[in-house]
Amino acid sequence: MKRRTLMTSALALALFSTIPAVAFADALADIKARGSLRAAIDLGSPPFGMRDGNMQPTGSEVESAKLLAAHLGVKLEIVEVTSPNRIPFLLTNKADVVVASLSISDERKQVIDFADPHGVIQVIAAAPKSVDIKGVADLKGKIVATTRGTTNDKVATTQATEANIVRYDDDATLVTALVSDQNNIMISAPQIMNAVNERRTNDPLEVKFVLKVNPYAVGLRQGEDALKAAVNEWVKADLASGKLNEVYKKYNNVDLPAEMPK
Numbered sequence: 520m521k522r523r524t525l526m527t528s529a530l531a532l533a534l535f536s537t538i539p540a541v542a543f544a545d546a547l548a549d550i551k552a553r554g555s556l557r558a559a560i561d562l563g564s565p566p567f568g569m570r571d572g573n574m575q576p577t578g579s580e581v582e583s584a585k586l587l588a589a590h591l592g593v594k595l596e597i598v599e600v601t602s603p604n605r606i607p608f609l610l611t612n613k614a615d616v617v618v619a620s621l622s623i624s625d626e627r628k629q630v631i632d633f634a635d636p637h638g639v640i641q642v643i644a645a646a647p648k649s650v651d652i653k654g655v656a657d658l659k660g661k662i663v664a665t666t667r668g669t670t671n672d673k674v675a676t677t678q679a680t681e682a683n684i685v686r687y688d689d690d691a692t693l694v695t696a697l698v699s700d701q702n703n704i705m706i707s708a709p710q711i712m713n714a715v716n717e718r719r720t721n722d723p724l725e726v727k728f729v730l731k732v733n734p735y736a737v738g739l740r741q742g743e744d745a746l747k748a749a750v751n752e753w754v755k756a757d758l759a760s761g762k763l764n765e766v767y768k769k770y771n772n773v774d775l776p777a778e779m780p781k
Contacts, residue, residue, distance in 0.1 A: 545743075545745055545746075546615055546739075546740065546743045546745070546746045547591075547743070547745040547746040547749055548745070549615075550591060550593055550615055550746070551591070551592070551593065553593070554593050554594060555588075555593050555594045555595070555596040556584070556587065556588045556591055556593050556594070556595055556596060556615055556616065557596045557598050557613070557614045557615045557616075558584040558587070558588070558595060558596070558597060558598065558614060558615065558616050558617070558618045559598045559599075559600045559605055559608045559609060559613070559614035559616065559617040559618070559619060559738075560576065560578075560580055560581060560584060560597050560598070560599065560600065560618055560619050561580075561599075561600055561601060561602055561605065561619040561620075561689070561690070562576055562578075562581075562597075562599050563601060563689040563690055563691035563692075564578075564580075564602065564619065564620065564689065564690040564691070564711075565578060565690065565691075565694070565710065565711075565714045566578050566579055566710050566713070566714070566770035566771060567579050567580040567619065567620040567710065567770070568580050568581055568619060568620075576597055578770060579620075579638070579766050579767055579769070579770035579771065580618050580619055580620055580638075581597070582766045582769075582770075583618055583637060583638070583763065583766055584597070584618040586753065586757055586762055586763070586766070587616075587618065587737070587750065587753050590749075590752070590753040590756065590757070591749060591753070598613060598614040600614070600617075600619065601688060601689045602619075602666055602667065602668045602669045602688075602689055602690070603667055603668035603688065605617045605619050605621060605738070606627065606630065606631060606738065609631060609738055609739075609740060610630065610631070610740065612740075615739075615746070616737050616738060616739055616746075616750070617631075617737065617738035617739075618737055619738075620638065620640055620708075620735045621633075621735050621736065621737070621738045622640060622669075622670035622733040622734070622735045623636065623733065623734055623735065623736055624670060624673070624733075626673070627738070630741075631738050631739065631740060631741060632738070632739045632740065632741045632742075632743065632747060633736040633737070633738060633739070634736045634737040634739065634747055634750040634751050634754060635736060635750075635751045635754045635755070635779070635781075636734035636735060636736045636754075636779045636780065636781065637735070637736060637737070637754045637757075637758065637763050637779075638734070638735050638736075638763070638767055638775065639732060639733065639734050639735065639775065639776060639779070639780065640670075640708050640710070640732075640733050640735055641708060641709055641729055641731070641732050641733075642670065642671050642674045642706065642707070642708065642729070642730045642731040642732075642733065643706070643707070643708065643709055643712065643726050643727070643728070643729050643730065644658065644663075644679075644704065644705070644706050644726075644727045644728050644730060645704070645705050645707070645709075645712045645715075645724040645725060645726055645727060646703055646704040646705070646724055646725070646727055647703055647722050647723070647724060647725070648723075648725055649722075650703060650704060650727075652704070652727045652728075653727065653728060654728055655678050655679050655680075655682075655730070658679045658681065658682040658704070659681040659682065660681065660682070660683065661682055661683065661704055662682075662683045662685055662702060662703075662704065663675060663679055663682040663683065663684050663685070663702075663704045663705065663706055664684075664685045664686075664687065664693055664696055664697060664701075664702035664704065664705045664706075664707075665684060665685075665686055665687070665693070665705060665706045665707055666686070666687055666688075666689060666690050666692075666693050666707060666711075667686040667687060667688055669707075670731075670733055671706055671707045671708065672684075672686060674706065674730050674731050675706040675730075678730055679706060684706075685702060690707070690711055690714075693705065693707065693711065694711060694714050694715050694718075697715045697719065697724065698715055698718045698719045700722075705724070706730065709726065709771075710770075710771055712724050712725075712726065713772075732780065734779060734780045734781065736754075737750050737754075758775075758779065763775065
């Protein structure tokens with residue numbers, strides 16, 4: 520299991536590395552000239568990205584992207600993605616930025632750049648009260664669900680090495696699997712657990728332990744220094760004004776840390 524998942528991770532990184540990068544003199548100038556910011560957002564990842572009762576995009580990252588577009592003085596154009604294709608869409612210029620709770624990792628830094636963090640996400644192990652697990656050693660031989668291609672997947676792969684990991688293609692499918700009792704243990708985020716528990720009221724999941732705390736940030740193509748500077752200006756301004764905390768708390772029911780981790 521461990522050898523196969525590590526090979527899969529290496530293959531994914533190799534794939535990113537071979538995607539042809541399209542050279543642009545100044546992505547920020549292109550955005551301004553176009554009058555719109557093309558933001559890759561995963562709408563199957565509540566509460567970060569989802570659709571409301573009228574099928575309109577909503578969620579903390581949707582509202583964050585709107586704040587960023589307003590800061591740049593342009594309209595927001597949402598490019599819908601899934602967790603696995605967030606980075607490929609960026610690298611093939613189908614999007615200008617990724618605003619999709621994209622956790623910062625050394626692996627991703629090899630192929631893309633990151634702005635300063637504007638949010639955080641924990642990686643947790645969650646299960647019903649009846650399931651007795653207190654650490655990764657207790658996951659040995661157990662079926663553990665996660666979302667393919669996410670940082671949660673990477674943490675599950677590297678830490679829960681003796682678990683039987685089942686990977687779903689997006690967070691919405693993961694939630695459905697847990698609600699329908701196909702799976703009872705997950706490695707994901709508290710926000711995903713909350714989404715599960717909204718529909719799994721008879722046997723809700725609870726946090727068993729925290730594996731990691733990750734900051735997430737806007738993802739950009741490497742070498743886009745002007746755009747990165749502009750995004751960082753937005754992060755600094757809207758953290759200071761409280762706008763980003765207001766959006767985060769609205770959807771996550773907790774405040775951002777007083778000092779954002781790097």
